[in-house]
Amino acid sequence: MHAIRLHAYGPARNLTHETVPAPLPAEGQVRIDVQASGVHLIDARLRSGTAVGPHLPPPLPAVLGGEVAGVVAALGPGVDATWLGRRVVAQLTAGGGYAEQALAFARDLYPIPGGLDADAAVAMVTTGATAQGLLRVARLTAQDVVLVMSAAGGLGSLLVQAARAAGALVVGVAGGAAKTARVRALGADVAVDYRTDHWPAQVRTALDGREVSVVFDGVGGIAGRQALELLGPAGRFLLHGWAAGEPTEISTRDLVERQLTATWAIGPDMIPPGGMRELITRSLNEAAEGRLTPLLTRFPLERAADAHAALEARQAEGKVVLTL
Structure with a gap:
């Protein structure tokens, strides 16, 4: 089979398309004929040799990729025979997703609802489950004015749609004219380009006296701080990342003087009683039933290096997916 392998930490061009032996499923595992594989910014950081929280760069040579969708083609010992031949999506515990075939534990499999394409399932x-968790923390209402940073990204584009569906007024912040146009098409009432110095003033003008009540911030840095400054009294600031390289700077004085609430939203509060499995199942069903449509940028497997380069340069829209 073919896979994308990394032999040396470094730039995207270090990802090479090679022929490798097909993996054999062990106890409790299945082998999936992969139709789509998800690409994350964390993959690019690990590729460069940088640890991301508890995630350490993999031993080399490595095949990256933590999520795949496809068809179960082989079963390891102890796996229920009914999985064979089913369309599934899975999170991989040991990477290996950038390949024509990948191994997953049966406990990590989710049936793909009928009509949902493999790339959308990935x-x-x-990403979709994370959006569901953030929405659980945010508890949006129709009275909210919601500002979504990186609104043309995989997560941001889902948050824009969900906030709009909740009846909130939605402000989407993205980079460049093409992305802001895409954000408007997703349903944002206001879409602004963070690359312009005056984007916060554009937001204030567009809101015409209303104030932002909720911010979803996965960007951090200067742009995240600018978003914080747009929050009105009693506003909620939900942090879920810092793609800019630095988290948004927030002080106790900000919270006290402006009566704000700031929350690191990736954690126990986002998990429902049914755990992550409930979030993932809900996410897949939301897409299958047409209530949420993931925004996708697709690359064929052999162009994984281009996919990484586009992701790091912020040239991609939505979720980056490798297709086979």
């Missing part, structure tokens, strides 16, 4: 299994 977008929803982790």
